[in-house]
Each structure stands twice: as structure tokens, then as C-alpha cells.
Amino acid sequence: MYESYWKEVDQKCSVTIPGFQSLSYFANIKNLCWFLEPKLEEEIKRLHNTVGNAIVEDRHIVVGTGSSQLILAAFYALSDPLNESGPVNIxxxxxxxSSYPEMSNYLQSTLFKWSGDARCFNKDGPYIEMVTSPNNPDGVIREPVVNRAKGMTVHDLAYYWPQYTAITSHADHDIMLFTVSKCTGHAGxxxxxxxxxxxxxxxxxxxFVEINTIGVSKEAQLRAANILEIISLSCQTDNKPHDLDNFFEHSHNLMVQRWNKLRDVVLNNGLFSVPKFPLQYCKFKRDFTETYPAFAWVKCKEGMDCEKLLRGQKILARSGxxxxxxxxxxxxxxxxxxxEFDLFVQRLSSIRGIGNEK
Amino acid sequence: MYESYWKEVDQKCSVTIPGFQSLSYFANIKNLCWFLEPKLEEEIKRLHNTVGNAIVEDRHIVVGTGSSQLILAAFYALSDPLNESGPVNIxxxxxxxSSYPEMSNYLQSTLFKWSGDARCFNKDGPYIEMVTSPNNPDGVIREPVVNRAKGMTVHDLAYYWPQYTAITSHADHDIMLFTVSKCTGHAGxxxxxxxxxxxxxxxxxxxFVEINTIGVSKEAQLRAANILEIISLSCQTDNKPHDLDNFFEHSHNLMVQRWNKLRDVVLNNGLFSVPKFPLQYCKFKRDFTETYPAFAWVKCKEGMDCEKLLRGQKILARSGxxxxxxxxxxxxxxxxxxxEFDLFVQRLSSIRGIGNEK
Structure with missing residues (x-):
């Protein structure tokens, strides 16, 4: 979805890395996160300050090979001092x-283990609650649900950006995770x-990152810094490079268009529903907006297997x-x-046809 | 050490990545390793064929965020089917x-655990032997030492390149690990x-790589492909770009010079010794050569603490x-x-002074 934007700003956001650059493991030995490129640190802070979605003052920035690695790093960091009486419950x-269970259990660690739905969690002892907000898969704005002593939370805020949802306040939690994948589209x-x-x-x-991968690719960090810089520049009202579309406005408009197309199909359709979201005031956009999640959390009629039904029409979906x-x-x-998106909407409406035939 | 080479070939080995490139998680969905860039795969094969240090035909190539991640991936892949009777011994x-113990134990996995010196290993049951050749820290060419049923080996061949040692044959083992860090100097x-x-x-x-980091940075892969290509080109005798020094010859000469300087100091010195290596015929260089390891494995006189002694002269070393x-x-x-190297040699010879004063 983001490709068209990045093609348009092509010349400005190419990054060239000479052969002799970044040979070393180290980026800044004086930094707590010694493999974090100073330029990336700077651009992360600048973007959060521009968007207003998270507090960066007096926070330590840890860079990871995607936020996946940082989820694992958080499990490791939080569980090690807590797991005296067996693995910490996640x-x-x-x-x-959908990846939380596998990430928690794949190495059969005795530090932590997956313990399922937070709403059903009734064990004593330490736990880590993953709070994804807006939530993947359903886009809902979330708060922790367990709220007990010996509890730690990790806030996965991958989707807390203005193209997806209203920025209502600077998030201010113990551990907050972000990723360029969802912010800028650069998942690779x-x-x-x-x-x-x-x-x-x-x-x-x-x-954790040191033992796991001895740091994070310098090329990827330098390019990410460049991309984040362009996004911050595109948000400036004064001194903005004249031909640079505001990245978040551009992407938000695309999300609105796509969700409208999807809701149109769903409305004329007796088989599916998708979540509705309240209007909220976005401090970044200075306007009211709904949430337009990166995923559609589609519900079929009772008793139907939604993934199977969609697969029948060649729509790739992940089962609830x-x-x-x-x-x-x-x-x-x-x-x-x-x-691909247009094909998906087209195929979805053809299922409506099948549904009506019955 | 490699910086000067890469500065000289500067223009040829810069890599430019446009903003819209490699947005996706995927590099080639038809490949078993779906996040491996086809160009990197091609250049890895070409370089091994050029150097003759490993068999690539009928092998699967798995790319990792450094070979650290692949060591962990190998532990995971090999131990999972074997660990019915408790963690597999590494x-x-x-x-x-020095990182093997920590890498094995940091997540307190029940799949595998560190079990120390292979020469003292006397337990029944499955095991994984790490065979590093040339060895880190001492540069010795190694073979497995346990050789029992239920055993698996992982060959870490990070230093099996012509600047460090004679290429005596195409390595042909079940799992062989390589890294650009040690081959080209691009540790970052x-x-x-x-x-x-x-x-x-x-x-x-x-x-493992999928759960751990959902693949490997595309920017780093593209740059590595570019760097490996330059190295292969530099080794050509026909059609070689005329101003490109053979990378391995250039680096080998530097290693020889450095080892000669070090051996000079050690020779005039009653306190230290360094390993000696046999002459072997290198099929790549078509000449006899010793091993010139990436590390000096320095031995002090009996009863002395070598790291401490060196630290006293501001020489950074890692204790035996x-x-x-x-x-x-x-x-x-x-x-x-x-x-830095010249400073190290200078400081080492000043310790000789101290030793002689006693």
C-alpha cells in the first residue's frame, strides 16, 4: 500500500552506503544501546515528537531486528528476575x-511460557501482559486487563500512528514497542x-539482542533513519519541501478509501461483518477520526468457518x-x-452472490 | 583492518537503495528460505565456487542476522527432534x-544446554558438537572430537577464507556457517x-529465523551481495576490472605483516608465546601458506594472569x-x-621491558 508514496518521493529517500561504512559491530559505545545508530535515535525521537504518540524524554531506546526481536527481548528482560517459582506467565x-504463543514457547524456555487469554488468567505469581493497541487483529484500543501485583506490561504500539487511528495522547508506559513495518511500510x-x-x-x-544477533544491521538502521526523516519533514507546515505530501495524511486517505470499499461490500452482504469504531479527536490531525486498522477482522455468520469460506474464493485470511x-x-x-486489494474486494462481493443464492 | 581496501574501491562498492525497494517481508516465496534475496544467494554460491572452500551444490542456503542467529537456529533445528530425554548437550x-555457553543457556531452554569441553564429554544421549575451524580463539584447524552415535555437528567456518588459512579442500559437512564479518570485514x-x-x-x-526476527534485513542482504560480488570479481584472472586488487591477496598480505610484527615482539620477549602453524598447500593461492588467525591466542608464563598483565599496559584482551x-x-x-594494531604491538614490547627489569 505504501509503495506508491515511496515511488513518488523516490529521489529524496534513496540511501547510498559506501563500501567502507559501518564495518564495525559498534555504533556508539557510549550509548547504553551500543549498536544503535545515533542518526536513527535522533529520527525516532523527532518523529514521536512530531506525531505526539509517545513520550521519548528520559526513555532508553533499544533498537531491534524488527519488533519481534524486541518482544522476545522484553520477555527475557522482565522474566529473568521474576521466575523464581517457575516460568513467568505470558x-x-x-x-x-497470533505469534505470541509461538514466540513464548518455541525454545521451551523455563524463564517464561504462554498462558493464553489475559481475561481468563487466574494463576498466582508473576505475569507479563502483552497489550497491543490498536490491537492486531481487531483494531480495538486496549488497556491492560489483569492489573495485579507481580504483573508487568509490554505495550505493542506498532499501529499507534495517525494513518490507522486517532492520536489521543502521548503514550506513557514502561515498555513501548514500535516498528517501521507498520509505520512506514518497510517490513523488509x-x-x-x-x-x-x-x-x-x-x-x-x-x-538479549547482543546474544541473539550481536546488534542490528547498520544498513537497515541508516535507511530507516532516512525514511523516518522524510516522514517528519513531510509533516512540517513551515519550511516543508514543497512537493512532499504529508505521509500520514496520504496514508490515512488510502486507509479511509479502502475501509469504505470494504464496508460497502459488507453492507450489501448478509454473510459478513467487520468491527465499528468510535469517532475520536486526533491531536495530530486536529480533527475527529475513526480507527482504520491495518487488518480487517471479518466475522461470518454463526457456525461458519470464515477462513475456509474465504479460501474458497481465493482470499488469503488467517483463521480466528x-x-x-x-x-x-x-x-x-x-x-x-x-x-491485490481491489481483487480481494471483488472476490468478497462474489461470495455475497453465493450467499444470496442459497 | 579491511577499511583501507574498501575505501580504495569506494565507487565500485557503494550500494544505493531507493525508498520503495524491498518493502515486503518476502524476498522469494518460492525459496525454502523465503526471506533470502536471490542476488545474495547467487553471490554466496559464486564466491564459494571462486574460493573453493565449501560445497554449495545441493545445499540449502539459510541467511541469518549474523552467524550468531544461525548458531541458535542450528541448536533449535537439531535439538527439537532429539530432546526426548531432556535437553540436548552442546x-x-x-x-x-566464548559465546557458545551463553548462547546455549541464556533462555534456559529445555531443548538444549551447554555441557562444556567436548574432550571431557562422557554422557549418554544426544549431543551437538560445535566445530570451529580455523578455531576461535586459537586458529587451529579442527575436526570433531566426540564422534559418537546420536551426535550432530555444526561446522562454524567463519575463518575458513584464504586471508587466514590454506584452502585445502571444499568443506563438505552437514551444517556449515559463514559470515561476512570475518570474510569481508562488514561486521555491522x-x-x-x-x-x-x-x-x-x-x-x-x-x-527459527522467522519466529525470532521474521527474516533478515533486505538492505543488509543487498549490500552484502554487492560486496561479495566485488570480491569475486577481484579474484578473476581474466576480465578482471583492471584497478581491483585481489581482495584475499591484499588481506592475506596484511595478515602476514601483522603476524610478523607480533612474532618479532614475542621472539624478543621472555613472557609470551603465540601458537605456530604448519605450512599447508592452499589450492586457492596455489602456494604453501601458514595459518594467520584473526586472533592471537597469547600465552604467558605459568601462573600469570595474561588478561590482567595486558590490561596493565592498556591492551584489551579476553581471558583464556x-x-x-x-x-x-x-x-x-x-x-x-x-x-590500533601498531599501538598494541608497541605496548606489548613495552611489557617485555618490564619483564626484563625483574
């Missing part, structure tokens, strides 16, 4: 990001970052079961290329 | 790469690769203890920048 409210770069309040936790997250939910639900990406 | 002969890129015989093992390694060895030993990098 929970998230249903429907949760594998660059994520964590804003961390506690120095000890930040140090342990850095330690993968998110701890019912098979009536399925998740579909709203960020595909234009032609 | 062993390596002393002196071993975090690009490693595994040549894997068994498809199932390769698939599980890919699965970290490698499962004695405190009489310490490891010093031979790949530092020219000015």
Missing part, C-alpha cells in the same frame, strides 16, 4: 497477535524500537482460531498492493 | 568460542549464512577462562585498525 486478551528492513523507562530492563533487552478466537472470525490484511 | 573442545551488516545438507533441518532453521581455558591465555584481535 498473557494477552483474546483476540491476540526489520527495524523496530523499544522505548523503555527502566534502565535495568533496557540493559537486559540490549543484552490462530488469535485465540472462534472460527467464525478471520483476519485479512488491509495493506496489500492496490491491485 | 559441547565444543577447549578453547572454544549482521549477515551470515548456513549451507545445510538436510532439507528438514534447513526448514527448521528458517522457522572465557574460552574454557587457563588464565595464562588471552585472546587479542588481529583485525583492528592499523593505528
Amino acid at each position: 498473557v494477552s486478551a483474546v483476540p491476540f497477535y 528492513s526489520r527495524i523496530g524500537w523499544a522505548l523503555v523507562r527502566d534502565e535495568k530492563v533496557a540493559r537486559k533487552m540490549v543484552k 482460531r490462530r488469535f485465540g478466537s472462534e472460527p467464525e472470525y478471520a483476519r485479512i490484511s488491509m495493506l496489500s498492493r492496490d491491485e | 559441547v565444543s573442545a577447549v578453547p572454544f568460542y 551488516s549482521r549477515i551470515g549464512w548456513a549451507l545445510v545438507r538436510d532439507e528438514k533441518v534447513a526448514r527448521k532453521m528458517v522457522k 577462562r572465557r574460552f574454557g581455558s587457563e588464565p595464562e591465555y588471552a585472546r587479542i584481535s588481529m583485525l583492528s585498525r592499523d593505528e
